[in-house]
Amino acid sequence: MIITVINQKGGVGKTTTSVNLAYVVSKTKNVGLLDIDPEGGTTTSFGMKRERKELPLGSKSVNIFNVEVFPAHLGLLKLELNGDINEIVNIIKEISKNFDILVIDTPPNLGTLAVSSMLAADKIISPVAPQPLALEAIKNLDSRLQSIGKIAIAYTNFSKKATNLDLKNVKFVNIAVPQSRLFIDASRLGVPASRYEEIRTKRLKISKYFEELAKVTLE
Numbered sequence: 001m002i003i004t005v006i007n008q009k010g011g012v013g014k015t016t017t018s019v020n021l022a023y024v025v026s027k028t029k030n031v032g033l034l035d036i037d038p039e040g041g042t043t044t045s046f047g048m049k050r051e052r053k054e055l056p057l058g059s060k061s062v063n064i065f066n067v068e069v070f071p072a073h074l075g076l077l078k079l080e081l082n083g084d085i086n087e088i089v090n091i092i093k094e095i096s097k098n099f100d101i102l103v104i105d106t107p108p109n110l111g112t113l114a115v116s117s118m119l120a121a122d123k124i125i126s127p128v129a130p131q132p133l134a135l136e137a138i139k140n141l142d143s144r145l146q147s148i149g150k151i152a153i154a155y156t157n158f159s160k161k162a163t164n165l166d167l168k169n170v171k172f173v174n175i176a177v178p179q180s181r182l183f184i185d186a187s188r189l190g191v192p193a194s195r196y197e198e199i200r201t202k203r204l205k206i207s208k209y210f211e212e213l214a215k216v217t218l219e
């Protein structure tokens with residue numbers, strides 16, 4: 001199953017969602033995590049460096065904390081500019097055959113890489129920050145989803161209260177991830193927050209949200 005995390009708005013929590021979802025799901029399933037964002041947020045969140053080489057998509061992966069991470073590399077920039085959407089969709093589907101779940105972290109736009117990841121997806125998750133501009137972005141995403149006939153599951157990030165907009169192809173679930181320092185501390189160390197809190201604290205605050213998100217996504 002391919003789970004694509006998407007939202008063309010920057011900084012809403014796509015990378016955070018991808019890494020923590022992959023980490024919690026990897027406890028019970030064989031999980032791959034494809035960083036298709038040339039910026040490489042997922043790559044650094046798992047303590048790796050972006051590859052300075054141009055690599056074929058999906059040709060390199062490293063197992064970290066039981067998640068098979070495909071790091072970002074220079075070739076992604078070329079694909080973003082000149083890549084063929086159908087070809088990229090086919091490669092993503094090939095990669096996913098090696099896993100129960102392949103999670104994909106996408107860049108903050110609706111360009112070639114994000115659209116290909118969306119088309120390849122069995123499930124789409126959109127983190128939404130409850131601010132006016134971010135809500136505008138999710139309405140645009142809804143139109144785009146309608147045009148390709150796909151549904152996204154949206155949850156609220158940076159808030160104690162879940163947002164609920166009445167959209168056609170974006171379905172809001174009752175999950176709200178509050179602001180937490182854990183995310184910042186963890187990203188500084190290059191580990192997923194759900195991993196970090198397992199080691200640092202015995203009371204888990206963050207992981208439960210991503211377990212819940214995994215549950216509603218996989219059901």
Ligand SMILES: Nc1ncnc2c1ncn2[C@@H]1O[C@H](COP(=O)(O)OP(=O)(O)OP(=O)(O)O)[C@@H](O)[C@H]1O
Nearest residue numbers: 010011012013014015016108158178179180183184
């Ligand atoms: N609930 C939260 N509480 C506090 N900080 C958070 C939370 N969620 C995400 N962050 C932090 O906010 C920043 C942006 O999050 P993230 O990188 O996941 O967003 P993004 O959508 O992937 O951004 P981009 O569009 O640039 O790829 C990061 O520094 C992350 O650690």
Ligand SMILES: [Mg+2]
Nearest residue numbers: 014015037041
């Ligand atoms: Mg990101």
